Amino acid sequence: MSTLEIRDLHVSIETDQGSKEILRGVNLTINSGETHAIMGPNGSGKSTLAYTIAGHPRYTVVSGSITLDGEDVLAMSIDGRARAGLFLAMQYPVEIPGVTVSNFLRTAKTSLDGEAPALRSWIKELRGSMEAMRMDSSFAERNVNEGFSGGEKKRHEIVQLELLKPKIAVLDETDSGLDVDALKVVSEGVNRVKENTGLGVLLITHYTRILRYITPDFVHVFVDGAVAEEGGPELAERLENEGYDRYLTGSSVG
Amino acid sequence: MSSAPTTPSIDEAAVPGAQAHSHGPGSPVPVQTRSERFASAAHSDFPEVTGRELEWRLTPVAAVRDLIDDELDGSPFPAIVSEADGVTCEWIDRTDARIGTAGLAEERAAANAWSRFEKALSVTLTTEEPVVVTIDRTGADSTPRAAHTIITAKPNARGLVIIDNRGSARLSENVEVVAEAGSDLTVVSLQEWDDESVHLSSQFGRVDRDAHLKHVVVSLGGSVVRVNPSVHLSGAGADGQLLGLYFADAGQHLEQRVYVHHIAPHTISRVTYKGALNGQGARTVWVGDVLIGRLATGTDSYEQNRNLVLSDGTRADSIPNLEIETGDIAGAGHASATGRFDDEHLFYLRSRGIDEQEARRLVVQGFLIDVVQKIGNAELEARLVAAIERELEAVEVV
Ligand SMILES: Nc1ncnc2c1ncn2[C@@H]1O[C@H](COP(=O)(O)OP(=O)(O)OP(=O)(O)O)[C@@H](O)[C@H]1O
Ligand SMILES: [Mg+2]
Numbered sequence: 314m315s316t317l318e319i320r321d322l323h324v325s326i327e328t329d330q331g332s333k334e335i336l337r338g339v340n341l342t343i344n345s346g347e348t349h350a351i352m353g354p355n356g357s358g359k360s361t362l363a364y365t366i367a368g369h370p371r372y373t374v375v376s377g378s379i380t381l382d383g384e385d386v387l388a389m390s391i392d393g394r395a396r397a398g399l400f401l402a403m404q405y406p407v408e409i410p411g412v413t414v415s416n417f418l419r420t421a422k423t424s425l426d427g428e429a430p431a432l433r434s435w436i437k438e439l440r441g442s443m444e445a446m447r448m449d450s451s452f453a454e455r456n457v458n459e460g461f462s463g464g465e466k467k468r469h470e471i472v473q474l475e476l477l478k479p480k481i482a483v484l485d486e487t488d489s490g491l492d493v494d495a496l497k498v499v500s501e502g503v504n505r506v507k508e509n510t511g512l513g514v515l516l517i518t519h520y521t522r523i524l525r526y527i528t529p530d531f532v533h534v535f536v537d538g539a540v541a542e543e544g545g546p547e548l549a550e551r552l553e554n555e556g557y558d559r560y561l562t563g564s565s566v567g
Numbered sequence: 568m569s570s571a572p573t574t575p576s577i578d579e580a581a582v583p584g585a586q587a588h589s590h591g592p593g594s595p596v597p598v599q600t601r602s603e604r605f606a607s608a609a610h611s612d613f614p615e616v617t618g619r620e621l622e623w624r625l626t627p628v629a630a631v632r633d634l635i636d637d638e639l640d641g642s643p644f645p646a647i648v649s650e651a652d653g654v655t656c657e658w659i660d661r662t663d664a665r666i667g668t669a670g671l672a673e674e675r676a677a678a679n680a681w682s683r684f685e686k687a688l689s690v691t692l693t694t695e696e697p698v699v700v701t702i703d704r705t706g707a708d709s710t711p712r713a714a715h716t717i718i719t720a721k722p723n724a725r726g727l728v729i730i731d732n733r734g735s736a737r738l739s740e741n742v743e744v745v746a747e748a749g750s751d752l753t754v755v756s757l758q759e760w761d762d763e764s765v766h767l768s769s770q771f772g773r774v775d776r777d778a779h780l781k782h783v784v785v786s787l788g789g790s791v792v793r794v795n796p797s798v799h800l801s802g803a804g805a806d807g808q809l810l811g812l813y814f815a816d817a818g819q820h821l822e823q824r825v826y827v828h829h830i831a832p833h834t835i836s837r838v839t840y841k842g843a844l845n846g847q848g849a850r851t852v853w854v855g856d857v858l859i860g861r862l863a864t865g866t867d868s869y870e871q872n873r874n875l876v877l878s879d880g881t882r883a884d885s886i887p888n889l890e891i892e893t894g895d896i897a898g899a900g901h902a903s904a905t906g907r908f909d910d911e912h913l914f915y916l917r918s919r920g921i922d923e924q925e926a927r928r929l930v931v932q933g934f935l936i937d938v939v940q941k942i943g944n945a946e947l948e949a950r951l952v953a954a955i956e957r958e959l960e961a962v963e964v965v
Contacts (some may be wrong), residue, residue: 347748371912395920407915421919422930451889456933457915477919 315382315398315468315480317366317514324358324365335361336425337538339465341515343481346507348464348514350524350549353535354557356450360404362535363485365399366515369410381481384477396425396481402470402487409457414469415439418455418476425477442475445505447498463490476508481513488523500526521553537555587825601890602828603857606671610682613675616716622674623883625852627820632790633711634739634767635676641683644714644738647703652695653724655894658686665689666718669743670771670797675743677769677915687715690728692752696725705759706734707784714740720778725755727944733788735761742770746778748802753781755942759954768794776802776831783942784840786813786821787954792851797826800834800863808872810839811853812938812951812957815881817846824854827870829863838870843931844881845962851881856888864895875934876904877927877962882910928959 319406324336335358342347349371353359365372366379368391377379379386389397401420409417418439425431430438440450446468459464460503467487484503506512516527524546532548534541534557541560542548607613616635618628628635648656655912659665666687672678692698702716718728730742746752755756760766766789774780786792798807827836842851853872887901908930917925932955939951 367914370912390921391914391917392922392926401918403915403918407911409912409915409930409933412916412929413935417919417929420925421916421921424922424925425920473919481767492598531819 316346317380317399317481317515318380320378322340322362322365322379323375324361324372325375326361326372335538336365336375338404340489340540341533341540343513343515345480345511345513347531348507348516348527348529350532351421351515351517352519352532352549352552354546357535358538360485361513361536361538363404363470363483363517366394366399366483367391379557391455392424395477395479400474400477400482402467402478402482402484404489405457405484406466406470408459408461411467412457413454413459414457416503418473419474421477438476439560442472445498446477446502447495448472456561464495467491468495468499473501475502475506478510479512483515483517485517486519487516487545488518488520496502497526498525503527521549524549534560569707570598578839587936595860598889600862601826601856601888603847604673605680606673607911608667608671610675610679613678616675616908625926626792626793626822630714630820630946631767631793632947633770634683634765635679637709639679639683639713639739641713642706643686643688644712644740645707646688648659648690649699649701649703651694651700652697652826654700654726655691655693657689659689660686663687663689665719665950666715666743668770669717669745670772670799672769673797675742676739679765680715681741682853683713684715687717689717689719691719691721692724692726692728692750693721695725696775699729700726701729701731704730704732704734704736706736706764707735708735709763710721711737711739714738716740717743717745718752718858719745720747720752722744723747723748723749724829725751727755729947730759732756732758732760732766734764735765736764738765738949739767740769744770744772744780744782746772746774746805748776748779751945752777753783755783755785755947758784758786758789758792758794758795760792761804762788762790764789764792766792766794770794770796772798772807773807774798774800774802774807774834777804778802779806781808781810781943782962784811784813784823786811786823787958789819789821789827791820793822793824796825797828798836799830801843802834804833805831806835807837809836809840810938810941811840811842813840813851814935815844815849816958816961817844818848820850820852822852823947824852824856826856826869828870829857829859829866829868832863833865834863835866836868836870838958839941840872840940841874841935842872842883843875843877843958844933845877845958847878847880848954850883851877852884854884854886854888857899857901858888859891859893859896859899861892864893865897867896867897869900870890871902873925873934875931876905876907877931881889887902927962928956931955931959931962
């Protein structure tokens with residue numbers, strides 16, 4: 314049982330016009346086995362939250378805390394956070410020239426476990442996961458995300474999720490750009506990992522269609538760098554029908 | 568051998584600017600045209616080097632002064648050539664007709680070597696069955712030396728020749744590479760010299776009708792290493808692929824001046840040089856000249872140089888140059904970029920638990936590996952991967 318706790322988190326970025334506050338007091342608690350959906354308008358700071366949890370150097374934490382089972386996540390290095398059990402499926406996965414998927418995954422697995430995985434069972438696991446995600450085995454010898462289609466990149470993120478077995482995963486718009494079949498495959502993948510490992514999920518999305526496959530326990534409406542409202546799955550339906558207007562009119566005056 | 572200024576002895580009629588130094592006033596050809604550069608086998612034909620010349624201004628001339636000016640030991644440079652069926656290897660006289668068929672010295676250090684060598688090492692590939700030949704040069708001592716090597720692929724012959732340079736040396740040399748009609752030749756000049764070594768190498772390629780030449784320069788070891796390949800695509804349908812890989816550590820100077828001359832129609836060239844720099848005073852120079860001559864219609868060329876900077880205190884010069892003398896080409900382009908690690912690459916890898924050192928190692932390997940993989944010889948590729956690993960061990964996390 315793990316708990317990721319985010320308390321009164323304020324985060325800024327450096328821009329040409331000086332520092333700009335993006336997150337303005339985020340509070341969230343995610344336990345193992347729970348699925349939290351975050352929905353909110355473009356630019357409200359959802360990816361900023363995701364990257365801050367993962368430790369991207371572009372974001373500066375001004376105040377507040379992030380802890381995983383009481384450990385100070387903000388004091389950890391990027392790779393230290395992954396080793397502590399955090400995972401970020403990125404909105405725009407990065408292409409890495411000259412590094413093959415199989416080399417990348419084996420290196421990551423070795424770093425996380427502190428020892429190289431047994432070759433035979435590892436290859437079997439890799440093949441199995443790629444097959445489940447409907448990725449041809451030839452992807453293993455291609456360079457990481459290089460020339461992958463948008464949907465292939467997202468599926469590759471979930472292959473990693475399955476193989477690296479984190480405690481808490483942030484999925485940043487993993488559903489965007491997926492066709493109906495891929496959406497189903499990816500959702501099944503996430504559910505399978507949840508079932509097998511008790512993964513806690515923070516799922517950032519614009520659409521309720523993925524929430525039909527991955528049922529959220531909680532839905533958080535994210536507006537202007539903070540959680541504006543919380544509720545159950547029914548909140549997602551309402552957002553889909555009504556949009557974010559009622560939150561924005563209140564806050565966009567200033 | 569003639570010591571008169573002349574262009575490389577290719578089919579004269581097909582050489583734009585073959586009248587190199589005789590075109591009178593009013594000629595429309597700009598004086599900078601690469602093919603018109605003065606060439607001679609005689610040391611005395613070249614003026615003193617000041618270090619301000621275009622050719623030398625990026626080179627630490629003081630460190631190679633003896634190779635430019637002084638008497639060089641011209642006795643055969645120690646080399647062991649592996650034996651294989653379909654390969655002949657011999658030391659030939661200065662007067663041999665094969666000498667000077669791929670090119671001629673274009674600067675004073677090369678001319679010095681050309682003037683002093685006593686015998687040239689000639690390696691000839693004769694069969695269509697692909698062969699691998701290693702010219703093993705484990706160096707000599709700190710005596711300044713001259714050498715001359717000729718590598719020839721007879722018509723339709725195929726093979727790979729590796730000039731494997733290790734140990735210590737102070738060497739100025741000329742290497743001629745002739746890919747005769749229909750041949751498929753790969754030549755790799757591998758510099759893994761000791762730290763103190765100094766090496767200046769002019770390498771001339773001539774690619775005849777429908778022949779393929781892959782020329783690879785790998786410079787990892789040595790104090791000052793300057794390898795300048797110039798390849799003349801002299802027969803229709805000739806194809807030249809020029810690859811380079813270098814990794815400069817603190818205080819190391821690695822230079823490569825690449826020249827591709829499209830002489831005949833429907834010739835193809837691809838130039839890809841990649842380098843990494845790490846440590847105080849790590850220095851690299853890449854100059855890439857491509858000249859598409861007047862008769863070289865329907866040609867396709869692309870050259871690129873990329874440098875990855877791993878630390879402060881380094882300098883990489885990257886100068887692409889494209890001259891086109893015909894309006895009818897299939898394609899011509901160039902690219903040059905020098906940059907630091909991409910933070911997004913490192914972040915992605917590290918977000919999967921890979922520590923910073925390892926992430927950097929992966930990114931650098933990945934950056935350089937495509938050149939390695941283009942060589943097309945598994946054994947050599949594995950050796951280069953291991954050599955790059957060793958270079959990376961010295962890279963500190965900053
Ligand atoms: N370099 C920058 N300069 C100025 N503003 C920036 C910069 N980088 C990010 N921002 C701003 O930060 C805000 C939050 O961006 P973020 O990517 O977190 O939004 P998001 O909620 O994920 O949006 P989307 O739904 O479009 O993915 C945006 O308004 C964005 O314009
Ligand atoms: Mg976003």
